[in-house]
Amino acid sequence: MTRASYLKDKRYIIGVIGDIPTLLTFWQMFKDQSNDEALKEIGVVAAALPGESVLPEADDSGRRIPTYAGYKTMLEKHPEINMVIEATGRPSLVYELRNYLPPGITLVERNAVSFFINLLTSDKIWVACKLDLLHTQNMLKTIIDQIDQEVLFLDHEGRVVGMNKVVVDRLGVPKRELLGRSYCEIFLDSSNGECEFSQDPFDRAMATRTPAEALTSSVDEDGRVRYFRVYVTPIFDEDGAANHVVASRRDITLRTSMENRLQQAEKLASIGELSTYMAHEIRNPLFTISGFANSLMRYEGLDEKAREKLAIILDESKRLDEILKSLLNFTRPTGAEVREVDLNQLVKATMDVMQLPCSNEDVKAYIDLDPDMAKVRANPDLIKQCLINLVKNALEAMEGGGKLFVTTSMQKNKALLSVEDTGEGIPLDIRDKIFSPFFSTRDKGSGLGLAQTRKIVDEIGGKVDLISVENVGTKITLSLPPLLAVAEDDESE
Structure with a gap:
């Protein structure tokens, strides 16, 4: 050189x-x-x-x-x-x-x-620190973006100053358009930015200076309910001021469904014990009451008013006995014979019987059967009972008339039987209760219809799916296991 x-x-x-x-x-x-x-x-x-x-x-x-x-x-x-x-x-x-x-x-x-x-x-150290800071920042961003739940970074007023990739992907808008919005507008899809929590977790976290959480739910565009848990954690600086807050939202729909199933199983166990007790303790005196009432009815010197009262006693005794039978049947395994069932034929036969109730309620029934429908492995009488339960519930939801759609179709490895109405829909606050035993929104009935339907379908390895939109209608689909192309002995192994 x-x-x-x-x-x-x-x-x-x-x-x-x-x-x-x-x-x-x-x-x-x-x-x-x-x-x-x-x-x-x-x-x-x-x-x-x-x-x-x-x-x-x-x-x-x-x-x-x-x-x-x-x-x-x-x-x-x-x-x-x-x-x-x-x-x-x-x-x-x-x-x-x-x-x-x-x-x-x-x-x-x-x-x-x-x-x-x-x-x-000093300049060299500054450059090294800057590089190290950028590396740490990129690593932290990568970690936060990989978290499957939504994460927001808020200022002390609850306004968004940052977010992870999950939020941007869900909303489908540029990140810059989300900055400065209220966290409720993003987590609750609130157009006016107002929080609809019974107790706002952000306010509680800032007031108590401790993490807070809340449960929220929403109905998606398909009419399905999704449950979310919102967590809010204040972040303190070296002076002890909470100038920033981390808020996250986790989808707990699956967990909530499993918890509801567990609660229902526990409830069924309690009902089973209660029904056994009732069968022993109530049926004996009930049998005695019915016996004496029948004896008195055969007494020739009885006047007409007395006979009317005895008839009421007998009718109520029979009704009570039917309730006991329903309760006992509900809590026991069905034990019904499972065999080949042609869903299309079953739907035709059942809807022929239900045409009169539909006409009486001014409901027009439409039946759409898939010609390539697979046969299912189930008990035909129990599937028929499920279909009748669903149709009755649909008619009750359309008191002023409407349309009823009963369809069969195939989806991947499941045979689907759907009943859809144009009724009032199911309110969000009771949607997770309608499959619970003894829950009913009507004055009549025992509240066991939908619970019995889910129990029957669960026992054969199927699934019950609910879609409902208020003032639009409700659709309940039974997902049933199709009959496999194997010999019966091989299928039972």
Whole structure:
């Protein structure tokens, strides 16, 4: 490398004065602590070693730096020098240089050199810290974006200042359009930004300075209910102020469904114990009451009013006995014979029977049967009972008339039987209760119809799916296992 090419674009052309140990120490420190940008503007072209008999040349990445026995010779040989660094720190030499150097050459004393090297070091540390900060920031962003739940970063007023990728993907709008909105507008799909929680978890978290949570639900565009748990956690700075808050929303629909199933199973177990007790403790006196009432009815001297009262006693006794039978049947396994069932034929036969009730309620029934429908493995009488239960519920939901759609279809590995009405729909607050035993919104009935339907379908390995939109209608679909193309003995293994 020629001297001209090396000095090109150099802002500071330096000559160094010092003894060999000092020079080597300075040079190593300068090379270690400087960054590339600083080295581009600085060029060391010569060194003076006063009092040294041996003048070795210095080395700078393969470029030889000439050395001289005195600084005057160095300056004569290198008129391009515009800065002299005095590295020894000897006061006499510093004084001499101040008096000798022309105005065009800047003298930098040893203490000043240390100061500027420390500045270079600080700049290098700042760059390293910046790179480390960017790496940490990218790693944190990647982790937060990989979380499957929605995460929002809020200010102390509940306004969005950041979010993870899950939120952006769900809403399908640019991130910048979400900044500054209320977190309720995003988590609750609230158009006016108002929170519809009974107790806003953000307000509770900010008031108590502790994490808070709340449960919320919504109906999707398919009419299915989804449950969410919202968590709000205040973040405190070093002064103890909660200027930022982390809010997250987790979909707990599956967990809620499993909890409801577990609660229903526990309820069924309790009902089973109760029904057994009732069968023993109530049926005996009930049998006695019915027996005496029948005996009195055969008494010839009984007047007409007494006979009417005895008839009421007998009717109510029979009704009570039927309730006991329904209760006992509900809590026991069906134990019914499972065999091949043609759903299309079953639907035709059942709807022929239900045509009159539909006409009486001013309901028009539409039947759509899939010609390629697979047969299912179930008990035909129980499936017929399920269909009747669903049709009766649909008729009750359409008191002023409407339309009823009964369809069969195939979906992947399941056979589907659907009953859809154009009734009033099911309110959101009771939607998770309608399959519970003894729950009914009507004055008549025992509230066991839908519970019995789910129990029957569950026992054969099927599933009951509910879709309902208020003031639009309700659709209940029975997903049933199709009959497999294997021998019965192989299928039972």
